[in-house]
Amino acid sequence: MTHDGTSGEPFSFAPERQIPGKLGRTGRITTPHGEIKTPAFIPVGTKATVKGVLPGAIKDLGGQAVLANAYHLYLQPGPDIVDEAGGLAAFMNWQGPTFTDSGGFQVLSLGVGFKKVIAMDTETFRSDEVIAENKERLAHVDDDGVTFKSHLDGSMHRFTPEVSMQVQHQLGADIIFAFDECTTLHNTRGYQERSLERTRLWAKRCLVEHGQLTRQRIHRPYQALFGVLQGAQYEDLRRKAARDLAGLDEQGVTFDGFGLGGALDKEKLGTIVEWMCEELPQDKPRHLLGIGEPDDLFIGVENGADTFDCVAPSRQARTSAVFTVDGRVNLSNSKYQRQFAPIDQSCDCYTCSNYTAAYLAHLFRAKEMVASTLATIHNERFIVRLVDQMRAAIENGDFFDFKRDFLGRFYSNQPNRQAT
Numbered sequence: 001m002t003h004d005g006t007s008g009e010p011f012s013f014a015p016e017r018q019i020p021g022k023l024g025r026t027g028r029i030t031t032p033h034g035e036i037k038t039p040a041f042i043p044v045g046t047k048a049t050v051k052g053v054l055p056g057a058i059k060d061l062g063g064q065a066v067l068a069n070a071y072h073l074y075l076q077p078g079p080d081i082v083d084e085a086g087g088l089a090a091f092m093n094w095q096g097p098t099f100t101d102s103g104g105f106q107v108l109s110l111g112v113g114f115k116k117v118i119a120m121d122t123e124t125f126r127s128d129e130v131i132a133e134n135k136e137r138l139a140h141v142d143d144d145g146v147t148f149k150s151h152l153d154g155s156m157h158r159f160t161p162e163v164s165m166q167v168q169h170q171l172g173a174d175i176i177f178a179f180d181e182c183t184t185l186h187n188t189r190g191y192q193e194r195s196l197e198r199t200r201l202w203a204k205r206c207l208v209e210h211g212q213l214t215r216q217r218i219h220r221p222y223q224a225l226f227g228v229l230q231g232a233q234y235e236d237l238r239r240k241a242a243r244d245l246a247g248l249d250e251q252g253v254t255f256d257g258f259g260l261g262g263a264l265d266k267e268k269l270g271t272i273v274e275w276m277c278e279e280l281p282q283d284k285p286r287h288l289l290g291i292g293e294p295d296d297l298f299i300g301v302e303n304g305a306d307t308f309d310c311v312a313p314s315r316q317a318r319t320s321a322v323f324t325v326d327g328r329v330n331l332s333n334s335k336y337q338r339q340f341a342p343i344d345q346s347c348d349c350y351t352c353s354n355y356t357a358a359y360l361a362h363l364f365r366a367k368e369m370v371a372s373t374l375a376t377i378h379n380e381r382f383i384v385r386l387v388d389q390m391r392a393a394i395e396n397g398d399f400f401d402f403k404r405d406f407l408g409r410f411y412s413n414q415p416n417r418q419a420t
């Protein structure tokens with residue numbers, strides 16, 4: 001260990017076991033702050049905290065890393081403060097690897113209300129004007145960057161690829177993401193093409209700036225930069241994005257891994273992830289941004305994604321929606337007032353080991369803060385463990401048996417969901 005609590009290890013990725021006939025694999029990411037066994041679900045701590053849960057509890061529930069958001073931390077408390085604190089992990093007292101996402105998605109989605117994964121009828125809207133008409137739009141994109149209005153105080157700010165790199169270097173996460181334009185499924189084909197070229201040019205600028213900052217900040221642990229792939233639902237654009245970003249080399253600076261991003265139609269998620277992963281180098285890790293539903297995680301792992309993040313497990317927990325092996329349930333339902341058994345009998349989390357569903361149902365009705373804490377610990381454990389179980393199943397050679405058994409039971413009460 002070095003004086004700043006890091007191992008001094010550089011960044012690396014070692015793929016291990018492959019799912020026969022598929023691109024999914026197990027592997028190991030090494031960062032200066034520790035190792036991540038993949039596939040892995042990464043809990044989200046947007047503002048340098050997983051809402052309602054202490055870092056030690058995230059560690060105890062098996063969280064291997066935490067992902068925070070550059071946009072939120074840039075506005076508050078400011079990246080200079082996180083830098084002075086010794087970086088994100090030291091600031092939040094997290095003993096392990098950290099990620100920050102670039103802020104591109106947040107600044108571009110301000111006021112637009114689109115999600116990263118849009119399970120919608122993509123035929124309904126096919127024009128860029130749908131977004132342009134939005135009266136609440138708080139961001140404007142041009143070829144150099146994005147100008148946006150703070151959601152906190154209305155002040156104006158500007159992110160460019162260089163600013164995003166500077167902010168993320170100050171935040172100091174082990175894995176950072178290139179600044180990209182996140183489009184929606186509403187955008188036209190023509191817009192997607194122009195946007196993809198803009199994202200490619202921004203990726204080059206990110207590599208140049210990242211290289212300079214890495215050389216300037218030799219007193220800090222090495223930060224790995226992931227390029228973010230866009231291209232919406234178009235096969236040629238997705239494959240081109242993967243080839244373009246994998247091939248970029250700015251005076252020896254290349255991407256250490258890749259973020260699979262943008263609008264992903266839920267029905268085509270597996271196909272789109274497969275297109276990208278077929279083009280990407282096998283020896284670099286791939287992070288599927290913003291995915292956390294059980295069926296989507298199986299699809300992502302199967303088709304080659306190594307890590308995942310999503311706010312859903314904690315956000316849903318705060319609304320008393322919790323996972324069980326028989327599907328998602330809501331503790332506000334009166335039947336839980338007298339369930340003197342854990343939320344899920346098969347769960348090994350702190351909450352299920354110590355408390356009944358009846359107690360949690362009471363805490364939610366009484367609006368006690370610890371209700372969110374206990375429910376979040378359970379949901380995060382459920383999803384972290386699910387992906388850990390996928391890793392074990394790949395190692396044991398029975399991934400598809402595990403997938404069939406888990407999804408068949410989890411979605412058995414939802415006839416509209418395909419457990420394939």
Ligand SMILES: [Zn+2]
Nearest residue numbers: 347349352378
């Ligand atoms: Zn539990």
